[in-house]
Amino acid sequence: MGNKANHVLAADYGAGSGRVVRGSFDGEMLALQEVHRFSNDPVQLADGLYWDFLRLFHELKQGIVKGTQGLTHPVRSIAVDTWGVDYGLVDGAGRLCGNPRHYRESRNADWMKETLRMVNEEDLYTMSGVLPQQINTVFQLVGSLRENAELRPDIRMLFMPDLFHFYLSGQQACEYTIASTSGLLHAGEDRWNESLFGRLGLPETLFPPIVRPGTVLGRLTDDLCAELRIEPMQVISVGSHDTASALAAIPASDPNFAFISCGTWSLMGMERDSPVLDERSRGLGFTNEGTVSGKTRILKNRSGLWLLQECKRQWERENHIFSHQELVHLASSAPALQSFILPGDAIYLTPGDMPERIRQQCNATMQVTPETIGAIVRCILESLALEFRQTLDELELVTGSRPNVIHMVGGGVQNRLLCQFTANSTGIPVVAGPVEATAAGNCMVQFLAHGEVGSLSEIRKIAAASFTLETYDPEDNLLWQEAYEIYQKTEWAVNEGIEIKRS
Numbered sequence: 001m002g003n004k005a006n007h008v009l010a011a012d013y014g015a016g017s018g019r020v021v022r023g024s025f026d027g028e029m030l031a032l033q034e035v036h037r038f039s040n041d042p043v044q045l046a047d048g049l050y051w052d053f054l055r056l057f058h059e060l061k062q063g064i065v066k067g068t069q070g071l072t073h074p075v076r077s078i079a080v081d082t083w084g085v086d087y088g089l090v091d092g093a094g095r096l097c098g099n100p101r102h103y104r105e106s107r108n109a110d111w112m113k114e115t116l117r118m119v120n121e122e123d124l125y126t127m128s129g130v131l132p133q134q135i136n137t138v139f140q141l142v143g144s145l146r147e148n149a150e151l152r153p154d155i156r157m158l159f160m161p162d163l164f165h166f167y168l169s170g171q172q173a174c175e176y177t178i179a180s181t182s183g184l185l186h187a188g189e190d191r192w193n194e195s196l197f198g199r200l201g202l203p204e205t206l207f208p209p210i211v212r213p214g215t216v217l218g219r220l221t222d223d224l225c226a227e228l229r230i231e232p233m234q235v236i237s238v239g240s241h242d243t244a245s246a247l248a249a250i251p252a253s254d255p256n257f258a259f260i261s262c263g264t265w266s267l268m269g270m271e272r273d274s275p276v277l278d279e280r281s282r283g284l285g286f287t288n289e290g291t292v293s294g295k296t297r298i299l300k301n302r303s304g305l306w307l308l309q310e311c312k313r314q315w316e317r318e319n320h321i322f323s324h325q326e327l328v329h330l331a332s333s334a335p336a337l338q339s340f341i342l343p344g345d346a347i348y349l350t351p352g353d354m355p356e357r358i359r360q361q362c363n364a365t366m367q368v369t370p371e372t373i374g375a376i377v378r379c380i381l382e383s384l385a386l387e388f389r390q391t392l393d394e395l396e397l398v399t400g401s402r403p404n405v406i407h408m409v410g411g412g413v414q415n416r417l418l419c420q421f422t423a424n425s426t427g428i429p430v431v432a433g434p435v436e437a438t439a440a441g442n443c444m445v446q447f448l449a450h451g452e453v454g455s456l457s458e459i460r461k462i463a464a465a466s467f468t469l470e471t472y473d474p475e476d477n478l479l480w481q482e483a484y485e486i487y488q489k490t491e492w493a494v495n496e497g498i499e500i501k502r503s
Contacts, residue, residue: 005024005025006026006076007076008075008446009023009077009233010078010081011060011078012242012245013082014040014082014242014264015040015083015264018060020060020064021436021442023440023446025462027452029466040052043099054099064078077446081242081244081245082161082164082178084289085140086100086101087137088100090172091152091154101144103135119196119199124183124196125277127195130181132183137159138200141206145202156172156208158174168221169221173209173210173217175238177213177290179290187288191210213237213292216235217234218235220233236449243289245437245440246261247261247271247292247297248460249460250460257270259271259297259299260406260409260422262409262413264309265301265303266301266304267302268300268302271297272297273296275288275298276288276298280397281298281398298398300391303343311354312327327377328415332378339368339369339379340383340490341361341379341380342387343383355373361494362379364494365493385422385425385426386425388426389426390484392426406422406426406428408431419432423473424475425484426474427474432469434468440463440467
């Protein structure tokens with residue numbers, strides 16, 4: 001990069017870990033360097049499940065210090081992206097009103113039921129474009145209001161990345177893409193839905209202004225610069241929802257593409273000019289969220305590598321220690337297309353003995369029971385690919401368009417077998433990479449704010465030039481079509497509680 005390089009910091013928080021990455025851009029290529037990584041461990045108390053925001057902010061400060069060391073040119077800015085829906089409350093003096101609640105909080109199911117007595121699912125979906133699920137911000141906020149009937153008018157709600165930005169810069173604002181996950185905006189617009197607030201009894205004073213990705217919020221506070229002994233830098237709102245940042249860095253040249261952001265979970269969808277709000281879309285479980293460019297990502301939350309991660313943990317408890325690469329190698333040697341599970345079934349949602357649950361579901365549907373470690377891993381990866389195929393078919397139903405290519409980004413693309421299986425299952429080429437799409441998108445939107453790049457299409461060209469991409473062409477189409485038909489029968493059998501026999 002030489003002395004021409006510009007530097008920014010991207011703080012990327014996932015539900016299990018976080019990291020701070022330094023992005024360096026010389027006008028043509030982006031280079032990323034991870035400077036700090038840390039775990040994100042929720043804390044269970046007697047009254048519920050919380051995020052440890054104070055610890056997470058401490059780790060952010062450590063990342064800033066490490067990210068600014070040893071440079072000939074100062075870091076120009078920092079931006080934070082996180083998972084969606086969760087938020088913190090801040091009072092008029094800037095004090096945090098307790099640690100933010102976790103979206104897996106068990107009480108959310110009750111708050112969802114109470115909210116849906118005031119506004120039904122169909123209306124909520126049509127108003128906001130967001131699929132009603134118990135994790136949604138709108139249901140959590142109704143719960144907060146019921147627990148704090150005397151919610152003072154000086155209290156503001158800030159989504160998780162906005163909360164970090166507030167304590168970095170002192171500025172309160174809600175960024176559009178993260179707000180679009182909440183169920184509190186007008187569908188496809190960067191406007192709070194005041195009529196919904198009125199129906200739910202949510203005070204309008206709770207909600208700060210909404211800002212677009214690429215908005216410069218301000219600078220690091222003087223106190224923070226003095227504490228960390230660093231030079232000032234700007235604080236920028238990017239695509240503050242991690243999926244929005246990842247989508248910004250997808251190296252797409254053909255506008256008719258589907259995306260899979262694959263990690264512990266997978267988000268699969270398409271980029272559209274406007275939201276899809278009909279009953280079919282809602283019935284199939286699609287949600288509409290904002291993009292960096294102001295378009296809509298219509299997507300579905302699907303299973304990711306959670307199943308494989310949980311199996312790996314179980315095998316480690318049994319003293320079978322394998323790397324992910326070794327597990328993929330074992331799977332590649334196992335017989336193909338023997339048995340399939342439903343990766344999104346409720347039995348797989350909680351931690352535990354995942355290999356045994358997989359065997360039980362295969363038994364219950366009268367399929368070959370995967371006994372070896374390789375067979376279980378292969379069953380997981382093939383089933384994930386078939387779930388992607390199902391989602392692709394559903395996307396075509398709701399959008400009227402079948403994509404020409406699938407762009408797969410995130411940590412899951414390091415699993416080459418899953419990428420190949422996805423191409424085989426869908427019959428569409430898969431372009432895998434970049435692995436670090438979220439950090440890349442976060443950094444490049446900062447450079448957009450600095451005037452170093454001019455558009456989203458330019459960002460995508462830079463991503464294509466800066467990272468190694470791999471294309472997987474479909475293979476064994478007939479075999480995978482047969483497998484998909486069996487997968488569909490398996491889904492029907494599981495949903496109906498009926499045993500099927502495989503011919």
